[in-house]
Amino acid sequence: MKLIIAAFPPEKLPEVKQSLWKSGIKIMTVIDVRGCGQQKGYMEEYRGIIEEINLHRKVMVLIAVNNSFVEKTTKAIIKGARTGSIGDGKIFILDLYDCIRIRTGEKGVAAIGGDSVESKNLKKIEKVI
Ligand SMILES: Nc1ncnc2c1ncn2[C@@H]1O[C@H](COP(=O)(O)OP(=O)(O)OP(=O)(O)O)[C@@H](O)[C@H]1O
Ligand SMILES: [Mg+2]
Secondary structure, eight states: OEEEEEEEOGGGHHHHHHHHHHTTOOOOEEEEEEEOOTTOOEEEEETTEEEEEOOEEEEEEEEEEOGGGHHHHHHHHHHHHOOSSTTOOEEEEEEOOOOBOTTTOOBTHHHHSSOSHHHHHHHHHHHHO
16 A cells, blocks of 8 residues: 655646546545745745745645556646646655554455445445446
């Protein structure tokens, strides 16, 4: 299992979400963050005072996936976030030691996604509707 962490500009979140959704990735955590990349900072004058603004608003999307989903997930994020300009964002991929669904005690791949019996039943209902 891997934990995919992507930081990118907040205005790209709708496109990234849509792209992930199209690739079948519907489970995620989104955090509002601030950060800077290799451009570090820039200077801005506000009411005569020059200050260094080096933290830009970004969103951080966290998605825990089975190994077979890593490429699909990163491709979907890139498709949604890439403009070709600086500041498009960055993706980190970490080994994920474990995952526990608190309600059921399921662990690992059984706990990571929407593959529980209930969610399969939910999918059947969605199809009927
Ligand atoms: N090495 C890093 N460690 C932690 N956070 C990072 C790192 N690199 C980038 N980030 C986060 O990702 C955000 C987006 O990074 P950004 O796209 O500016 O990367 P970059 O390396 O500067 O590439 P580019 O030259 O395309 O701008 C940053 O604002 C920061 O929050
Ligand atoms: Mg940058």
